[in-house]
Amino acid sequence: MTEGQKPTSKIVVLISGSGSNLQSIINACEENNIDAQISAVISNKYNVKGLDRAAAANIPSIVIDHHAFETRQAFDQYLAEVISGFTPDLIILAGFMRILTEEFVNQFVGKLINIHPSLLPAYPGLNTHQRAIEAGDRTAGATVHFVTPELDGGPSILRAQVAVLENDTSDALAARVLTIEHQIYPTVAQWFCEGRIGMKDGIVFFDGVQIDKLGLLFTPQSEH
Ligand code: NHR
Ligand code: GAR
Numbered sequence: 001m002t003e004g005q006k007p008t009s010k011i012v013v014l015i016s017g018s019g020s021n022l023q024s025i026i027n028a029c030e031e032n033n034i035d036a037q038i039s040a041v042i043s044n045k046y047n048v049k050g051l052d053r054a055a056a057a058n059i060p061s062i063v064i065d066h067h068a069f070e071t072r073q074a075f076d077q078y079l080a081e082v083i084s085g086f087t088p089d090l091i092i093l094a095g096f097m098r099i100l101t102e103e104f105v106n107q108f109v110g111k112l113i114n115i116h117p118s119l120l121p122a123y124p125g126l127n128t129h130q131r132a133i134e135a136g137d138r139t140a141g142a143t144v145h146f147v148t149p150e151l152d153g154g155p156s157i158l159r160a161q162v163a164v165l166e167n168d169t170s171d172a173l174a175a176r177v178l179t180i181e182h183q184i185y186p187t188v189a190q191w192f193c194e195g196r197i198g199m200k201d202g203i204v205f206f207d208g209v210q211i212d213k214l215g216l217l218f219t220p221q222s223e224h
Contacts, residue, residue, distance in 0.1 A: 030057070144185060155213060191206070
């Protein structure tokens with residue numbers, strides 16, 4: 001490390017499934033678009049594709065099966081211990097499907113981010129795409145936000161929109177939203193690792209300036 005330079009940040013990624021968002025973070029780290037290393041991938045499920053992605057990138061992975069714990073608190077306590085062992089600067093929820101207890105969140109508040117497949121505050125929780133289609137929404141999207149104890153209620157950092165098409169299906173919309181997720185999540189991870197964003201007293205700062213509660217709006221780069 002060159003003197004005076006900040007050391008590379010350490011990231012822990014939590015997954016439950018396919019891990020395509022994990023892949024976008026892996027790629028961005030490998031391409032030096034994020035100045036960080038992924039110390040570990042933790043899944044609460046066995047045999048998910050995200051674990052194969054971690055293995056392919058030579059990243060250690062750990063499965064912590066929530067069924068093995070009697071209570072949510074016990075699972076979260078163990079999860080927190082394992083995460084703390086890696087002394088991460090940033091913890092990324094990437095399709096992680098377990099609601100986290102207040103005790104867990106409070107241990108890591110300010111360094112815990114999530115990507116949610118809706119334009120928060122619309123549609124917190126599950127089945128976001130079906131709900132957007134049924135409501136007749138013309139736009140959908142994804143939101144990266146700091147995690148607070150309130151489910152999907154933490155302050156937004158960056159949102160991106162996609163169109164809802166005529167006769168859209170939940171799967172088709174989900175795929176369209178995922179492509180934009182893969183753009184905004186590495187962007188936010190890099191901002192965090194560069195120290196450009198942070199949360200203080202529930203307020204997000206970008207380059208030292210307070211941002212709107214809805215977060216910044218991502219504008220895709222047009223082709224030249
Ligand atoms: N925990 C806290 N405290 N705050 C948040 O904002 C969180 C969180 C944990 C996960 C991701 C979230 C999403 O982006 C997330 C945000 C799981 C559920 C859920 O209902 C809802 C939202 C999110 C993640 N999970 C069920 C549960 O009982 C299990 C569902 C399943 O296993 O399929 O935990 O959408
Ligand atoms: C993503 O769309 C993510 O926003 C969403 O699940 C998908 C995970 O895809 N997250 C949640 O719904 C969290 N409850 P991935 O595993 O391919 O990254």
